[in-house]
Amino acid sequence: MTxxxxxxxxxxxxxxxxxxxxxxxLNLMAGERLAIVGESGSGKxxxxxxxxxxxxxxxxxxxxxxxxxxxxxxxGRDIGFVFQDASASLNPLLRIGEQxxxxxxxxxxLTWQAAYDHAQAxxxxxxxxxxxxxxxxxxxxxxxxxxxxxxxxxxxxxxxSILIADEATSALDTVVQADIVKLLDELVSKNAMTLLxxxxxxxxxxxxxxxxxxxxxxxxxxxxxxxxxxSKPRSSDTQDLIAGHFDLTSxxxxxxxxxx
Numbered sequence: 078m079t080x081x082x083x084x085x086x087x088x089x090x091x092x093x094x095x096x097x098x099x100x101x102x103l104n105l106m107a108g109e110r111l112a113i114v115g116e117s118g119s120g121k122x123x124x125x126x127x128x129x130x131x132x133x134x135x136x137x138x139x140x141x142x143x144x145x146x147x148x149x150x151x152x153g154r155d156i157g158f159v160f161q162d163a164s165a166s167l168n169p170l171l172r173i174g175e176q177x178x179x180x181x182x183x184x185x186x187l188t189w190q191a192a193y194d195h196a197q198a199x200x201x202x203x204x205x206x207x208x209x210x211x212x213x214x215x216x217x218x219x220x221x222x223x224x225x226x227x228x229x230x231x232x233x234x235x236x237x238s239i240l241i242a243d244e245a246t247s248a249l250d251t252v253v254q255a256d257i258v259k260l261l262d263e264l265v266s267k268n269a270m271t272l273l274x275x276x277x278x279x280x281x282x283x284x285x286x287x288x289x290x291x292x293x294x295x296x297x298x299x300x301x302x303x304x305x306x307x308s309k310p311r312s313s314d315t316q317d318l319i320a321g322h323f324d325l326t327s328x329x330x331x332x333x334x335x336x337x
Contacts (some may be wrong), residue, residue, distance in 0.1 A: 081145060082107040082239075082271055083128075088140035090132065091124050094320030097123040099295045100140075106143070110272040112282030112303075114318065115292035121275050124292065125241050128273070129156050149172055150239060154184040157270075163224035167216040167231075173200075174212030175206035177231045179231055184235035184279060199230040203260060208304045222253040226260070233264060240265060279318045291315045 079084050090091055098120045105111060113121040125189045127138050142149075148250040150156050160166040168176060177196035181187050187195060194210070198207040203226040216224055225245060232240060242261060246254040258266040265272045276282050282289055283303050290300040291314060299312040 078107060078114075079106045081105070081336040083145065084141075085128075085145045086141040088124070088127060088138065088171045090120075090127050090139075091137045092133070092135070097295055098127065101297045101314050102140075103290060103297060103300055104271075105271065108269060108271055109288060110274065110286045112286035112289045113273060113275045113292065114277065114279050114282050114289055116318075118294075121292045122243050125243055125273050125275055125293075129158055129241055131158065144201065144319075153180055153237075154235050155237050156238040156239045156241060157235070159225075159232045159240070159245040161247055163221070163228040164216060166228055169216055171215075172212065173216065173219070173227055174216050174316075175210065177227065177234055180234035182230060188238075190251070195281055196230070196234065199234060203230045205225075209236060215291055221249055222257065225249065225253075229257075229260065229264070233268065236268070238241075239271045239273070241273045241275070244277070245275075245283070247277065254281075261285065261323070278322070279307075280322050291318065300315040 081104045085105070086102050088098060088101040089096065101124060115121045126132055128142070128179060128294055131152065132138060141199060144150065152158065155336055174196050177199055178189065178192035179241075181193035181195045182189060192317045197208050197212055200211055200216040201289070205211050207221060211219065211223070212225070216227070220228065229245075245261075246257050249257060258281060261272065261274070264270070274285055279289070286299060286303055289303055291298050293311060298314045299306060299310065306315060307319065310319060
């Protein structure tokens with residue numbers, strides 16, 4: 078039986094006088110792929126940022142978070158985070174190689190040369206063409222899909238056990254989006270990571286996740302195995318998400334890329 082990696086009870090997040098997340102309770106299982114699904118403003122990004130310790134200054138977080146390990150996982154070392162906009166998360170003034178290598182040098186204790194070698198291997202792992210040249214490039218010289226691959230490489234540079242992808246595909250076109258999802262699928266399997274995949278697209282989530290957690294107006298309205306949530310949704314909010322997405326009966330995006 079899979080062990081619980083983290084138990085959350087009544088997590089509530091407030092920004093000033095506004096409640097962004099209200100009384101969220103769930104268990105995160107080790108090695109699972111949990112999709113956090115909801116419309117814009119549903120609280121899904123607030124949830125994963127609270128879990129990773131990335132809430133903005135002034136935010137108030139209440140409730141209890143119990144990690145199975147004695148020490149809470151550290152962002153950058155134990156938790157890798159991929160943001161929606163790689164252009165904003167990558168430093169425009171630093172070369173790609175330095176940005177990917179930095180985490181490995183800091184958290185794995187590698188020398189700069191070893192960290193650079195590790196960074197190039199990671200770029201090749203995320204299927205960046207001509208990785209040595211990309212190592213010397215700046216973010217603005219890459220396409221959106223390439224920048225997102227670089228961001229993923231940087232997020233896994235320190236070999237984290239948890240990977241959080243916060244709307245990491247929503248800014249990409251459909252073909253690139255499917256390829257990035259396929260890449261995440263492969264990386265999580267190969268490195269035995271726990272994945273939290275945040276998206277507004279329930280069809281995309283259904284092709285990647287083991288469980289789906291549906292958020293609405295800051296509340297967790299439903300959580301369960303993908304097959305159960307899609308075939309027997311208990312919440313009317315989940316039913317609306319499914320009804321509003323005509324692609325649920327289309328071939329899985331991962332399968333489309335794999336056979337193309």
